Amino acid sequence: MAAIEIRNLRLDLRESENVLRVIENLSLSIDEEEIVSLVGESGSGKSLTALSLVRLIACPPARFSGGEILVDGRDVLQMTKAELRAIRGRVVSYVFQEPGASLNPVLTVGQQIKEVLRLHCSEEARDEDVGRLLRLVKIPDPQLRMNDYPYRLSGGVQQRVVLAMALAARPRLLVADEATTALDATVQTQILDLLKELRDKLGMAILLITHHLGVVRDIADRVAVMYAGQIVEMGPTKTLLLRPLHPYTRGLIECVPRLGATAGHLRAIPGQVPRLGSYPQGCRFHPRCAWAQSDCSTREPDLEEIEPGHWVRCPYWKLTSTDTGHEHR
Secondary structure, three states, X not given: OEEEEEEEEEEEEXXXXXXXXXXXXXXXXXXXXXXXXXXXXXXXXXHHHHHHOOOOOOOOOEEEEEEEEEEOOEEHHHOOHHHHHHHEOOOEEEEOOOHHHHOOOOOOHHXXXXXXXXXXXXXXXXXXXXXXXXHHOOOOOHHHHOOOOHHHXXXXXXXXHHHHHHOOOOOOEEEEEOOOXXXXXXXXXXXXXHHHHHHHHHOOEEEEEEOXXXXXXXXXXXXXXXXXXXXXXXXXXXXXXXXXXXXXXXXXXXOOOOOOOOOOOOOOOOOOOOOOOOOOOOOOOHHHOOOXXXXXXXXXXXXXXXXXXXXXXXXXXXXXXXXXXXXXX
């Protein structure tokens, strides 16, 4: 059963007199207790997709021009404001990249967690409830930490506090939007391990958003690769990392440093992600693609299932699949 299902989502943004289509026919489902990673460079539309799940995007200037976002068979795009408030935090909850920006600097950790508990759970939020959440995210000495102000905490502990707040109402889906990017490598690994452990303990699904394919191998069940407002490849994590079929996926993998790689082995993807809504005709990746063919600039490819559960948006995927051994170690 899906915790949430996106069907053919289309999102437009109005800019002056122009209407820009920034997300185009995007479909993605996340099953109960599944971890799905949405991967792509900055500007690919990942965060817009995540914020769309419970309509956290200002409309206008944004406008949902098509598709459905289904929670328990109900379309989020048709919900009233009261219905949206009922699922925000309780069904879908968020953890973002900068924990310091998510925390109020003039309130203690305990006060902020109690505020979330009162909003989503009960008017009587107690210190014991705060301590339980802090222990859940493995913050030591919770009785002391709940009286701290955010500035006294490291970035890693701040992120655990934000995670505790996101888990206060026991959501069915946790969205972690670049939640580990601002942390050093050791703390990043700890947070990712914690997310996986919390998935197992709480039985929730997780949507992990990142621009770094190297972090998903040990945590994600499936990966969806996004470029210029579209999903260009999607499949089981091990399959996608061992046998990337889309040129963009392969480029992302080759951008990640690997232990033991020879000097000069690291390659960058030429060019830049197109500006939101200003996408080239045909395949949106063709201006940057080393395997582009003559019709790639005019023919817009469909997302096709090449093998069970493995989808790719490239008719020339066989050109990129001749090499193997792309798994990150």
